[in-house]
Amino acid sequence: MIYITNFLKSQSSPGKPKQQKETLPKESDDEFLSSLPKEKGWRTPSLFLFQGFWCQPKEIRSIISTQKHFIAQDSDLILATIPKSGTTWLKALMFAIVNRNKFSVQHNNNHIQHPLLTHNPHELVPFLEYKLYADSNSLPDLTMLPSPRLVATHVPFGALPDSSKTSRCKIVYICRNPFDTFVSIWHYLGKIRPESLGPLPLEEAFDLYCRGIIGFGPYWDHMLGYWKESIEKPNKVLFLKYEDMKVDACNQLKKLGEFLGFPFTEEEEKGGIIEDISSLCSFKNMKELEVNKKGKGAISDYENKDLFRKGETGDWVNYLTPSMFERLSNVMEEKLGGSGLTFTLC
Numbered sequence: 001m002i003y004i005t006n007f008l009k010s011q012s013s014p015g016k017p018k019q020q021k022e023t024l025p026k027e028s029d030d031e032f033l034s035s036l037p038k039e040k041g042w043r044t045p046s047l048f049l050f051q052g053f054w055c056q057p058k059e060i061r062s063i064i065s066t067q068k069h070f071i072a073q074d075s076d077l078i079l080a081t082i083p084k085s086g087t088t089w090l091k092a093l094m095f096a097i098v099n100r101n102k103f104s105v106q107h108n109n110n111h112i113q114h115p116l117l118t119h120n121p122h123e124l125v126p127f128l129e130y131k132l133y134a135d136s137n138s139l140p141d142l143t144m145l146p147s148p149r150l151v152a153t154h155v156p157f158g159a160l161p162d163s164s165k166t167s168r169c170k171i172v173y174i175c176r177n178p179f180d181t182f183v184s185i186w187h188y189l190g191k192i193r194p195e196s197l198g199p200l201p202l203e204e205a206f207d208l209y210c211r212g213i214i215g216f217g218p219y220w221d222h223m224l225g226y227w228k229e230s231i232e233k234p235n236k237v238l239f240l241k242y243e244d245m246k247v248d249a250c251n252q253l254k255k256l257g258e259f260l261g262f263p264f265t266e267e268e269e270k271g272g273i274i275e276d277i278s279s280l281c282s283f284k285n286m287k288e289l290e291v292n293k294k295g296k297g298a299i300s301d302y303e304n305k306d307l308f309r310k311g312e313t314g315d316w317v318n319y320l321t322p323s324m325f326e327r328l329s330n331v332m333e334e335k336l337g338g339s340g341l342t343f344t345l346c
């Protein structure tokens with residue numbers, strides 16, 4: 001468990017921070033921001049269109065820093081997602097698969113000790129832009145990351161640091177049907193939206209969403225970027241869907257293990273390790289853990305419990321009217337039609 005402890009410490013107190021030499025646009029750099037298209041934000045007053053996707057001023061700084069400073073290694077494993085499409089789940093699964101020889105997921109005298117039982121997955125697989133490169137005054141010491149390095153990002157494919165495209169590192173992408181993703185993000189951002197901004201009604205949020213105005217969106221562009229790459233370079237990008245994971249976690253885990261370079265042996269399969277990883281990382285199990293019920297700060301200073309709401313496919317039927325369904329279906333047909341990318345909705 002020592003390297004996990006060192007790694008977690010290194011994230012909270014980076015030791016000797018390396019000063020950033022470049023001048024990045026400051027949050028308050030009005031001139032820079034005023035040059036960008038601007039729309040109403042979901043949890044900040046505004047979102048800005050930066051490099052073709054919508055984001056907040058703070059994110060712009062850390063994305064630029066990531067693009068300038070992150071050097072991908074061939075052994076790196078990068079999880080890329082649209083927010084609310086299964087990031088927390090996939091972080092847990094990737095961590096459990098890759099580290100299964102260091103941390104057993106199997107019961108030993110009815111007892112299992114695993115970092116995922118005491119840490120939220122976001123602590124174990126850090127975001128590039130929200131964690132490692134979030135501090136504009138210092139750069140992270142990535143030598144503290146255990147190998148292979150597991151990191152995550154919400155940025156679209158085109159905005160990934162160059163080295164992650166040119167190196168042999170692997171990228172796992174998970175997406176979710178845009179109906180459930182909308183409902184999930186509306187709930188979550190409603191919880192973390194500052195009171196001073198007032199509530200964001202569902203109808204208004206839906207209108208922004210359908211117009212593509214959502215952090216890291218438009219979501220259809222985000223999906224298509226990784227989708228196309230996964231078709232062109234299947235050994236580089238693995239494209240997963242939340243709904244497939246829900247229906248058939250074990251087969252998806254087998255595929256994931258192989259892609260990551262950590263295939264399950266026949267003996268492991270017979271011993272039920274895939275099922276054990278699946279149940280360790282299941283919504284039901286993770287939601288009930290103390291760290292996820294009472295903990296805080298896995299993402300910014302938000303409560304961990306808000307990352308575990310319903311964890312189901314098809315919850316959108318409880319929120320969207322028939323005309324909303326029609327509107328979003330039309331947008332999806334227009335944007336994704338002909339791409340081969342389809343979704344299970346219920």
Ligand code: PAP
Nearest residue numbers: 083084085086087088089184282283308309310311
């Ligand atoms: P993030 O982008 O902020 O990290 P992310 O983890 O991608 O969030 O998405 C959260 C959604 O995944 C929630 O969906 P819901 O609002 O529809 O319920 C959350 O409940 C769901 N989720 C979290 N953990 C799991 C899990 N282990 N299995 C299945 N779904 C999960």
